[in-house]
Amino acid sequence: MSAAKKMSVGQLTMLTAVNMLGSGIVLLPTKLAEVGAISILSWLVTATGSLALAYAFARCGMLSRKTGGMGGYAEYTFGKAGNYITNYTYGLSLLIANVAISITAVGYIQVLFNIKLDSLQVGLATIALLWITTFANFGGARITGRIGAVTVWGVIAPVVLVSTIGWFWFDSSVYAAGWNPHDKAWYEAAGASVAITLWAFLGLESACANTDAVENPERNVPIAVLGGTLGAAVIYIVSTNVIFGIVGNAELVSSTAPFGLVFAHMFTPLVGDIVMAAMVLACIGSLLGWQFTIAQVYASSANTGYFLPIFAKGNKAGTPIIGMLVLLAAQTALALLTISPNLSKQFDTLVNLAVVTNLVPYILSMAALMTMQKVSNVPANKAMVTNFIAVVAAAYSYLALYSSGEQALMLGGVATIFGYTLFGFVNNRLIRLEAMNNSVPTQTVSAQHLSADPVPVNNLNKATLEVQS
Template structure:
């Protein structure tokens, strides 16, 4: 995927960031955090600051390391193969469950669009989910150029209802004035804010998309940092504006019981039920765009690790369109199995929550080590920065990012951390097998010390 003719430019890279961050999550985010009232906006604001800090960290890292793989490449450069593998494996274990979560939310909107009862027919949900997972997979297999064009189109279309709510909707929010209380949840304010942060944090996953697919971006040294910052700022503005709009338009009682707050808001503004179906159509478009981008990301990280002999060699094999097809197919297959298993054991909303919290841990770990790599560089080679203000600024941003990623893991809950730990142990078994397969026997420095 290093052919310039098949690479995406700045618009495609920005669209990939926006498409990766804004999936179907934004269409349910106001309801998810709205139960905590106006205090939820504080949590959303803190999560936004953390996401922007991460975007700036990834922007800085991408300027130094143009190698594909994003968090994997940064951790490997800073701490060696073992941590590099851990980051790659952990991120891979976040990408395909993330697709499972996105497609589960997407299924609800497909059902709403066609007037089917959401979440009542597991077999129907599984069939719809398979379509939502495998169509983007085949689009990806057609090549980067096709994927980028599709990503730009879906990113533009998904913004239509969001722009409306973020502008006209703000007017109606103050007109209706259905603002909830500060914290009607019955819990402490600290609890409300903390849970709002945890929920909103998952909505910002994707700030690193362009850096992971750097090999597929034209002039990555320039375009990846710009795309990362622009894409994250655009998403942050959208999240804040539409959440404020929905909180003011939709009554609290409706908001806390509805899975489609956008539809409720549009129905209230226009006074007709068909408006909800229109929004459902845009949610379907948004979800398929996010699935399209994350399918590419799910294959790019293991491909980069395989190039360094840290993942099985099959992950670096390319089809005739220059796509790492093994990564696309395995990620989609695992996501399919996760959806089937989740819907076979629990309801749609519960299954979605379990997958989301698990992904919060597995993506939080690669973010954490990426920020550590930035701090490591700042206090080694980074000390050569002649501008002390720039050095201090980058250090503060990295520390904010470190705290934010630490919270991502803690806030995901005990069960998610327990399951992730078990999966990580399995990953180290894979790493050991790759070390044996490629002839990494022992540690050179330790062997040298023992010989003295």
């Protein structure tokens, strides 16, 4: 990419923050209200852990000489298998997260149009949105990117408004009444919502995944990751706590459109409806972008041999339609398998599973940072500080895994182990590709030789940049 087309540090910081400030926050006030305003402790834990992750990812971005974002980082310690499992779990996390985003939109649609859907109808409406946004991408990324760049403000604008002018409607007695409705101990409250708050921060690694598209990455990536994460943390903590002082806890817990509800309290029901409509459009725009992004992630991985070649086959517009349809089938099955009598519970199930699978690349990257520093000959005292922060980030990741619950841990663990089973087939294909590239008989190319080679271009989140820019 030419220097003229590369992003500035400000643009990358904004991209990082916007990736986190998307549809992930739309249902958060309702989920946090189940714990109470004391869930601010979870925010503080997650903000601390996310900043540690952000700093560690910034160091990874500065030290790594391999392409591929988190996959490239993992390869330093875990070889091709680490790169593959990072691609696999990251792609799986995006697949699951898109179903959760679709459910979020359905929740707001119910309130906006004053309709009540049963569990099967919620599932079918979720699937319908997934199908519509997938088919809308068949023409390529250009229109999708323009739509997403506009609709994302349907989430960001209400969140920023609540964080700033919402204080004029803040009532300390309402906040106090909803502080700790279930009388949880402080340590229990601090851990109760770690997984759901981390859901809001997923995307903090996106600046690192786009290192090839930014000016002076060694300087600008750390600034963008830390700045974007800190900015998102402030907005998240302020906005959700303002809402706790405007809407009563019981009313907030039962809502599937909390931001529409708070604007109805602040102004009029009509304003609340307008906000809900904006957030529905934002969720649909986000789905458009992420459905294209996930297809590109799988296509990029297929091109490097990690996934089946079918995911890389595109039409004249460069859209991997067959891969999109395969992923859509998987999302349809997932939406049906997670149907719950309560929309909020189905959202919980999907979010926790998305968090568990996304934490695998995080943990692998933190472990690889030690090797990266050794390879880069980082001075011992500086490496010690970075390693300590990486350990803190890894510890937080394990806390988030624990907070996700037994079901998500079990399903996520099975999915990850299954990925390693698939790697047996993938590795054979990689060896054949390497043999053909080097014009060497397949039998003479060992797995040990292969694992030492640099990974081909495979930017996990490069498509995110293309879709949102």
